[in-house]
Amino acid sequence: DAGVIQSPRHEVTEMGQEVTLRCKPISGHDYLFWYRQTMMRGLELLIYFNNNVPIDDSGMPEDRFSAKMPNASFSTLKIQPSEPRDSAVYFCASRFGSSYNSPLHFGNGTRLTVT
Amino acid sequence: AQSVTQLGSHVSVSEGALVLLRCNYSSSVPPYLFWYVQYPNQGLQLLLKYTSAATLVKGINGFEAEFKKSETSFHLTKPSAHMSDAAEYFCAVSGPTGANNLFFGTGTRLTVIP
Numbered sequence: 078d079a080g081v082i083q084s085p086r087h088e089v090t091e092m093g094q095e096v097t098l099r100c101k102p103i104s105g106h107d108y109l110f111w112y113r114q115t116m117m118r119g120l121e122l123l124i125y126f127n128n129n130v131p132i133d134d135s136g137m138p139e140d141r142f143s144a145k146m147p148n149a150s151f152s153t154l155k156i157q158p159s160e161p162r163d164s165a166v167y168f169c170a171s172r173f174g175s176s177y178n179s180p181l182h183f184g185n186g187t188r189l190t191v192t
Numbered sequence: 193a194q195s196v197t198q199l200g201s202h203v204s205v206s207e208g209a210l211v212l213l214r215c216n217y218s219s220s221v222p223p224y225l226f227w228y229v230q231y232p233n234q235g236l237q238l239l240l241k242y243t244s245a246a247t248l249v250k251g252i253n254g255f256e257a258e259f260k261k262s263e264t265s266f267h268l269t270k271p272s273a274h275m276s277d278a279a280e281y282f283c284a285v286s287g288p289t290g291a292n293n294l295f296f297g298t299g300t301r302l303t304v305i306p
Contacts, residue, residue, distance in 0.1 A: 108292065110292075119282075119296055119297065119298040119299060120236075120296040120299075121296075122294070125293075132292070133292070133293065168236070175290060175291055175292055176291060177224045177241065177286065177291045178241075178243065179291070180241075181236070181294070182235075183234075183235025183236045183237070184235050185233065185234050185235050186233075186234075186235055
């Protein structure tokens, strides 16, 4: 099992540019989560999907952020336009089922720097 | 509202010494509690979880944690630190809507001194 795969590992972009982060969950997992990690705010849940359907996007900061899951094996998080305060590490995670006994599996993250 | 507080953003211990990482929680419902570990440039991995069974929970790599309702605490311990334990540790509590909304603490970076 290859685990949760995120790309790119690092992204450096200029303010105002569009940024797209990608995630491939573990095969068979039906839940997918996007988290953002910053020094100031720690780890925050942005949005999660169940069977490709967005369930809770209340953590998405503002309209500049959008997430899609066109199929069970792929999800994107897009920021348009990007701003310096979006600089953070973005994690994708997946799990099978909603039981507390089913652990979250995290990818290695995408480190985004917006200059 | 759900939240966790991790006391001490940085903890240093000598190799072989006791590791104690503190976590206190606030929850409007009976909590489910988790400890995750993050090694450099990696995602978080589950260390252990409390899901209302035994209050003393054993996890991977020799770590354990004890749920104390009276103290609203879920501290993480390991009797003897190894160099490989150097990482960042996160405590998390489940939200009222279930396991799909975890509230993480801000993390504690553990340094192990040889």
